[in-house]
Amino acid sequence: MNSSCKDKTSVLKEDLLIISQREIAPRIFEMKLSGEMVLDMAPGQFLHLRVPDPSKLLRRPISICQIDKVNKVATIVYRVERAGTTILSQLKAGDRVDTMGPQGNSFDLSVISAGQTALLIGGGIGVPPLVETAKQLAAKGIKVVSVLGFATKDAVILEEELSAYGKVYVTTDDGSYGIKGYVSTVVDDLVEKQSFDAIYSCGAPGMLKYVDKKFENHPHAYLSMESRMACGMGACYACVVHLRNAKEAANKRVCEDGPVFETGQIIL
């Protein structure tokens, strides 16, 4: 085989060791995983986890929340939906989980430098990848402002973790915690008062649509998408998105070309 096919020498699939697992909010779990794969991880990428049940054929794509390369430990935070994620949530420290990863591209942190300010916008179970993003931005000397939106008080996660790296605004749809409203309530107000040098966002389609429109012409604004996937590595075309200002058949794959896209590029 030609050597160019083998240029990626990284671990592509590994049985990661579960270090710990705990429920951090109703139906939302934090799992810490250890393995060589952690050395290749970047904020915004995801892991493709096999559910340890032979009747569950499709892996679950879950974003990476924190990366500790020194100890080779990665943290994921995910919500239990139905049977597959229920099984994942019952795994214990010492169990192993068959993992492909890290998959996809990552948030481009090179576009912003020390002394500048980044705005992080997250919604619900889209908040986790922003934690590692904030950590790495803060380490570069960048000022971080986070706006997090949740449905209700019970669903609020990772506020404390993100507070370690800068100011955090929390909104809830029902006003049971923080500011009543959506992330747009806060973001519209913030951008009136100051400019941000880069925007990093992850959340539900409605929130991403708002961010995409609001920062359509911003040179460094990024969206991280979620999608139902099968292969998770670019071969099956299950998770494609249409491109703006392109031919009808033009497309990008969320798993391989994303999950991070610049604003103004894709049709949401």
Added chain:
Amino acid sequence: MSENRLAVKLPGLDLKNPIIPASGCFGFGQEYAKYYDLDKLGSIMIKATTKDARFGNPTPRVAETPSGMLNAIGLQNPGVDVVLSEKLPWLAEHFPALPIIANVAGFSNDEYAYVSKKISKAPNVKAIELNISCPNVDHGNHGLLIGQVPELAYAAVKASVENSDVPVYVKLTPSVADITTVAKAVEEAGATGFTMINTLVGMRFDLKTRKPIIANGTGGMSGPAVFPVALKLIRQVAQSSDLPIIGMGGVDSAEAAIEMMIAGASAIGVGTANFSDPYACPNIIERLPEVMDQYGITDLETLRREVRQ
């Protein structure tokens, strides 16, 4: 070749082993080449190719089912010209000895003829898999697939066979009243063999929205859940026709591959298993000799011939 216990010989296809990633589950090979040397495979059935580029269906396009999955990709592909100028040359450059089976799809007999003619001229395309049974696109036949109507199947296969420079294997749908009737029409039209089964058709619903999970509504069902259905239909066609069969439908192990060969298949397509484990195909190939030893199978070519006698 005679030294190789795994080799199987089909018209147009001298395969070093019978394991072939099934069309639609493996793209054009490039992504899986990051995981392993594609020269380990018997062949590759590349993604369905049409005359023009297609985006396919809206998303979501996949959903899980018990021991199975649904997909409704909708024949997304870059069009035959890009496949000929980029995808097939990439495979030929990196894996010059690897025979490729090109899956050809279309919406008219003219399109089947056009794509078959063009793609069969690629040096590494050794056979065509004629897709007359994709359940996820509308062929304008009142909802019926070409592969569900013997007369339509006959005409599409004839159009392809008359224009192809390589043998044409025709992909049969399980969603018919009598598969032997369609198989007979396909054989009479000049097909070299069959590939079967294409997906069954199913639905899943979202409990929150109360709508189908798949945007297309229905999707093609695959995975181990359909394995026994595939075995039954392969056996039925094997008993009604002498043409070779490339079997597929839920194979996820060396044991399942051998079982499908016993049903009447001469080679095996592996689809959904690639999603659960990107190394599924090389793992099956590696385990085949062990399973053959266990069940007293000296070589697969002999097994294949014995089963079809």
